Amino acid sequence: MKILLLGGSSFLGRAFAFEALARGHEVTTFNRGRTATDLPGVEAVRGDRDSAEDLARLVEGRHWDAVVDTSAQQPAQAAATARLLRGRVGHYTLISSVHAFADWPARSVDETSPLHPCPADTPPGQEFSAALKAGCERAVLEYFGADRALILNSGLLIGPYERGGRLPWWLERMARGGRVLAPGEPGRPMQLIDVRDFAAFGLDLLTAGTTGSFLTTAPPDLLTYGEFLAECAAVAGGADVELVWVPDGRLLKEGPDSVQPWSELPLWLPEGAESAGTWRVDTARAEAAGLRCRPFAETARDTWDWLRRRGPAEDTEPDGRKRGRITHGIEPAKERRLLDASA
Numbered sequence: 001m002k003i004l005l006l007g008g009s010s011f012l013g014r015a016f017a018f019e020a021l022a023r024g025h026e027v028t029t030f031n032r033g034r035t036a037t038d039l040p041g042v043e044a045v046r047g048d049r050d051s052a053e054d055l056a057r058l059v060e061g062r063h064w065d066a067v068v069d070t071s072a073q074q075p076a077q078a079a080a081t082a083r084l085l086r087g088r089v090g091h092y093t094l095i096s097s098v099h100a101f102a103d104w105p106a107r108s109v110d111e112t113s114p115l116h117p118c119p120a121d122t123p124p125g126q127e128f129s130a131a132l133k134a135g136c137e138r139a140v141l142e143y144f145g146a147d148r149a150l151i152l153n154s155g156l157l158i159g160p161y162e163r164g165g166r167l168p169w170w171l172e173r174m175a176r177g178g179r180v181l182a183p184g185e186p187g188r189p190m191q192l193i194d195v196r197d198f199a200a201f202g203l204d205l206l207t208a209g210t211t212g213s214f215l216t217t218a219p220p221d222l223l224t225y226g227e228f229l230a231e232c233a234a235v236a237g238g239a240d241v242e243l244v245w246v247p248d249g250r251l252l253k254e255g256p257d258s259v260q261p262w263s264e265l266p267l268w269l270p271e272g273a274e275s276a277g278t279w280r281v282d283t284a285r286a287e288a289a290g291l292r293c294r295p296f297a298e299t300a301r302d303t304w305d306w307l308r309r310r311g312p313a314e315d316t317e318p319d320g321r322k323r324g325r326i327t328h329g330i331e332p333a334k335e336r337r338l339l340d341a342s343a
Helices: 012-022 052-059 075-085 131-144 166-176 195-207 225-236 284-288 296-310 332-341
Strands: 002-006 026-031 043-046 064-069 089-097 149-154 156-158 178-183 192-194 212-216 241-246
Touching (some): 012 026, 064 195, 089 131, 089 195, 149 195, 225 241, 225 296, 241 332
Parallel strands (some): 002 026
C-alpha cells in the first residue's frame, strides 16, 4: 500500500513508519523535520500542516491508499488535512486519545462513552485541552465519513524513543541505585501500551480497511505499579535498589515536601474519585480485533537499551529530570527527605 504519515519521525510516527516499511509498504512522511530524523526508506516531504501552501505542495501529483494522522492537535488542523485529502486518500486513520472522552479519568470508558463537546469547526490556535481531540475526531468524520475513517483512542504510550520521559525517568532513577521512593500501593493497576504494539495494531486495521473507533491501550490488570517498578529495577538498577513504598497520604501531606502526582513521580496518581477510571479503560473491542501487547519486561529492556545508546538527552537535567512544559521527576534532595521521614 501507499501510506501517508502526518508526522512520521518522532516516537509514535516513527513506530508507524518502521512497521509499515518492514511490511513492504511505500511510506511518505509529512513533517517540519525539526523533532527527529525520518527513517531511511521513506519519502520525506517537509512542511507545516498549518500552512495551506505546504499542504498543497504535499498533495501535488500524489495519491495514497491510506493516511495515518499522528500529529493533529487542533480540530482546524484535522479539518484542513481531511478536506484536502478526501479525494486523494481512500482511508483515514486518526490517532486520538482517551482524553477525548468526557467521563475519563473519573470513570471507566468504552467506545460508546460520550466525547467532550468540542465541535469540528473550532477556530485554530486553541490552548491545550483534552476536548480538542474530540473535535479532531469530528472533523475527520465530517470529511471522510464513518465508512472511511478509523479512530484509535490511545492510552499511555511507552517504549524506545519515548519523548514524554516517564518510563525513561524511572529507568534512569533505578540506574542511580540506592533507596527509591515508590509511591502509593504496589498492587495498583496500570495500563501502558508499547508504541510498537500500538503501531502494529493500527496497521493491521488500516490494511484490512477497518473503520470505527477503538480504545487502544493495554488490557486492565495486565501490570501493577509494583511490577512496573520491579521490572525497571531489574533492567536498569542492579542489586543495590531498594523500593521504599510510601502511602499516598504521606506524599500529599501539606508542606514543602508535598509531592505533585504524575509529574514528580511519573505515572503515580493517588486513589480518588477524580482518577478512579484512569487505569480502567475497556479494551475488549480492540482485543477482539486482534490487539496484542508484549510483556512489560520486554518494553523496559528495549527502552533501557535505547537510552544507553542515546546517552543524555538535551532536554533532561543532570539528575535525570526531564525539562519541558512540566518537569518530570522528583529532586534527589526532596526524595531523600521523604525517604528519611518514612524510615
